[in-house]
């Protein structure tokens with residue numbers, strides 16, 4: 001029996017990549033494709049978005065979509081994801097959340113829902129980024145406070161949140177390895193006479209432009225040397241494949257909040 005997936009935000013960049021990846025992956029099938037009510041895609045065939053998804057009509061009724069599927073994969077916007085999350089909770093369905101840009105209180109809602117349903121929630125589902133997170137953890141622990149940490153990211157011009165969820169996660173991992181938090185030591189803007197760098201701070205800088213899929217670099221700048229750990233995405237397929245692995249991982253879970261490190265066996 002194949003795992004039936006509902007793809008939210010089907011008409012988006014990730015929605016299309018997910019439809020293509022699902023069609024090319026054994027053991028899964030698209031049970032439903034969702035778009036927000038009023039979207040010009042509603043009522044059309046998902047095959048118009050991704051050839052492999054032909055035969056599924058794009059709908060906007062989340063309850064109906066969940067009836068036709070085992071797991072919802074959601075790469076939309078925080079406000080859409082939270083509505084879908086509550087629908088999954090009510091229907092007893094699992095959810096993979098790739099959306100970024102949540103506020104702390106919204107993340108608490110995801111955490112609370114994981115008491116009732118199984119969730120994978122990760123700002124980046126590519127295997128390469130998740131290995132990069134481990135490298136950053138190792139570097140931060142080994143190098144210690146003598147090395148200044150700064151995170152740089154660049155994405156396409158249509159991205160709406162900054163810093164990226166991945167950049168924040170990279171910073172969080174470095175902070176945790178040093179026994180601190182981004183709330184305490186994150187620096188999110190530098191402009192004008194900033195003064196010298198505050199010891200122990202973790203800085204973020206952001207670029208937006210063109211069709212850059214996603215670049216992240218973590219700098220460890222120390223006395224007489226620096227390490228730069230860089231990941232670059234060339235395509236969204238790796239995110240989509242990671243999300244499908246996450247959905248398959250959830251098949252054998254009934255509750256709990258899981259990360260990609262659990263899915264990929266990196267925890």
Ligand SMILES: NC(=O)C1=CN([C@@H]2O[C@H](COP(=O)(O)OP(=O)(O)OC[C@H]3O[C@@H](n4cnc5c(N)ncnc54)[C@H](OP(=O)(O)O)[C@@H]3O)[C@@H](O)[C@H]2O)C=CC1
Nearest residue numbers: 009011012013014036075076080098099100123124125239
């Ligand atoms: N975790 C990961 O590995 C990755 C995460 N992302 C994250 O995924 C999210 C989506 O990215 P991307 O696909 O590039 O974005 P797009 O803007 O291309 O797609 C978003 C989709 O969600 C739909 N949508 C927007 N708001 C709502 C809503 N309130 N309810 C239902 N549907 C809604 C949009 O519809 P419409 O166009 O009609 O508004 C669109 O189809 C972002 O948060 C991004 O950061 C991206 C790549 C990888």
Ligand SMILES: O=C(O)C1=N[C@H](C(=O)O)C[C@H](O)C1
Nearest residue numbers: 100123124159164165166214
């Ligand atoms: O919006 C994107 O495109 C991406 N968003 C995610 C993020 O915010 O980290 C993941 C990836 O970098 C692409």
